[in-house]
Amino acid sequence: MFVPERMQEVNLFVLADDIEPVTETLARLGALHLQEVQPEAWAPSAEWAEVALKGRALAQRLERLLGLLGLPTADAPPAARLRPDADVKQYEAEVTVLEARIADLQAEQANNERRIRQLEAACPQVEALLPLAVPVELLRELRHMHLTIGTVPTINLARLGEALFQIAYVLVPIHTEKDRTLLFAAASHQDAAVLDRALSSAFFEPITLPLEVAGQPDEALQALRARLDEARGRRDELEEARRRLAEELGPRLSTLWRQLEGDTVLAEAMRRFARHGRVYLIAGWVPETRLDEVGRAVRAAAQGQLVIESLPPSLTRKDVPTLLRTPRWLRPFEGLVSIFGLPAYRELDPTLFAAIAFLLMYGMMFGDLGHGLLLALLGLWLARRGFGYGVVVAAAGASGALFGLLYGTAFGLSLMEPLWLAPTHQIQTLLLSAIVGGVVLLNLGFLLNLVGTARVRDWPRFFLDKNGLLGIALYWTLLGGGLLVVLGRLAPGLWLALLAPLGLALWLHHPVRLRLSGNRTEPFGEALVTGFFELFEALIGFASNSLSFVRLGAFAVAHEGLSQVVLRYGGGSTGWLVLLLGTLLIVVFEGLIVGIQTLRLEFYEFFGRFFEGTGRPFAPLSLEGGRDETVGVRM
């Protein structure tokens, strides 16, 4: 729960004859995160690139056919054995035959749709001509005016006007759909070329008024609408024909598509393997818990004729993928961490700490029994509707309700004796408690940084980093010592004398180590200047990070104050409306703002101490959607 799943780096040396079944076995297991390696004298497996390309093209053609027949692409992995090379050759002809069968229907549907679009586009054009009461055919023969109709990207409309600065013109936008605008554009015949060039360079797509449109605009419109109805009727007939064809060909198309998608996934993977003569090298990462399973399966696929090497990653490896082991009950909070980043392989997984800190801080800021329970109900409703963060909202609401008991308030009313304190009456205690809570959280961050750096034996960072032991010493000397000075229990001179060596050590340790190690990648001067500013930043940061937690108390006070305002104006005949809207505002709006503030504290003040979140998700070779790149992939 606190660290990602342990990984093993695996190298499989496979004979060329077995490469397809072994890769298929790995893809069906979904347990190997591939990595590209190219040892000296090994070449890339370029022969599979062509297969992958052809397989992808065939799968896309099938996907198109499925789309034309209105059929979905199935998610299930292919049932039959995959042989990318042979499959691609074998199925090409069959795909062509299937395409030919669907092509006629498709062509007729496309023509009919084009005609519908043309007629639909023509109707508003002719409607716009109604006031003219001139036969439409005369407009095509305009002697003094060049008229063109079409659509232009809406964002280019203003540009178009600017581009026509040299001529007299008329642009009439008719209506906007998605991000294109239907436009009438007109200019004199002598300026026609300028208008056309301007339109064309603004990515205008012309629509041609069908020649069949003739007569007075009202008659032409009537005729157009009749033809439109006819074309729409034909659309229904064609749709029925499509449905019948879908029933007949659908199962085969789906099977073929799954097969070729699978073949393509394998070929894509194989083209990345290194090859030396008849031997392929498959390299990647496997979770330690599945190593035996993978070994057994690939041995069976290659009938024992392969070599498997596995070794744990060294401490310095940065490219190990991350597979989290978050317990089910904690998973809703995993999303909060992933907003910031995925833990790197050697990092601690902060989900549990993040969840506890989030709930405590949220509850403290949103403490009210009534509002908290309402928010919890809202969260449960959202969770039932499938909203990912619904559970988090519900838990935050419950925490708010709990703090409501501690504050003794429900819907802003002091209904009971506070179990801890009343925010608006004991502001100083509340603010101090908030800072103390913040100091505890910051120190938890320091502690987690110590644990994290000790795990990777990064002793310089453990001892000398601003979040390491040296940083902790400086933090406590700065804040604790400062407090003692204010209370008169420590002489300011002694305080400064304690601070100075720690500050110097934090400033100079990096440049000095650089100089001693003879490392020339970072110039000494650069390290010296950077170190100074980082010390400056750390000192400001220690103070500002701690004081930042004052907002926990300030929001608690503000919450109660806002609730009081709602209650105050909640009297009279319209009072119920004020109460309703006010409560809604508090629960939704303030709830959201408190959430943002909580995340801010968590990300900047807490995570900033120990967590980088630079992990790469474990994305195994898989037949279910290919290589999944989503965060938090789990087996």
Next chain:
Amino acid sequence: MRRSTRPFGTSSPGSSAKDASVLSAAAYAAPQARVRARRSGLLTDAAWRGLLEATSSGELATAFEATPYASDVVGDEVGIEHALISRVAQGGHALLRSLQGRPRDLVAWYLRRFDLDNLKTVLRTIHHHQDRERARALLLRFEGSTLDWEALLDAGSIAVLIDRLRATPYARPLELALERYQEEQLPFYLEVSLDLAFFQRLVRLTERLGGTDRRQTERLLGFWIATRNLLWAYRYRVYARMSPEEIVNYTLHRAYAVDVAAVRRVATGAPISEEARRVGVDIPAELAPRDALARFETLARRALFARAQSSFRGWLFHLGAVLAYLVLLETEVRDLITVVEGKAQGLAATELASRLIREVPGVRA
């Protein structure tokens, strides 16, 4: 509030001290330190003289050994150029981590021009059915990129490429130009649409900044955008012989000193010397259009370089320092490319020095 009467973007970097605050000092402490330190790693005049005065490839290699670029100047000229420009992309990305908020958004987007360069390489590769291996070698190394370049190179057609870019800000501009591209089979339309979308967003992100950050960004990036816009307009007129309406449609309308009115003037025949003067670059009026254009390009780069150098005076803690360093780094890299190419052509040191953006004092022939 009294409005400044200075011409566009000429406010001195120190004039913003009034906006200086402890907060900005805290926010820019780390980036400033990194920038200052990295700036001290840029090549010295002595190193430049060593490079310019090298008389053989052996001497040039030795001179490069004394610079951080030794590992980049191996292989052919294309490979060297590619490796050197990648340095700017990597340098920018390294600084990005120390920035936060809107300044970070702006720099991140500014660095995406390396994505744009790579995308154009992919577009041309697909359009001309060129070798993918060759294209792969031409892609700039940019760690900040989130695009799957292998998948993009394998797209096979522009329509599929756009589909693969669906979740990125590049898909929409390409889609707008797709029909025109398909009609005329010229990747120019796709590239111009990408460029316009990129620069329009860059201007918007600059406008979202406040105070010193915005002034400094306008002073550097604003000038760069304006001169780019002017160059586009003149190139379309002089080289492509486009009509005024096309020029206006293929350029930016809000590019600081070079707005739509300036573009219109260019489109209808205004001499380059006149428009160049408006952005603070003086070129002789008697030059032929093509020579004037080349001269303007060089002088605009020099002017930007001078602005970047002067950004390191006065109050330190603002975004201008980060952008200025990136300008200095890019200038250095471009000059190094000029040196490598010039040496291959056997140019004398003084001739080569005159082609650089930066000045190198005391170069012997």
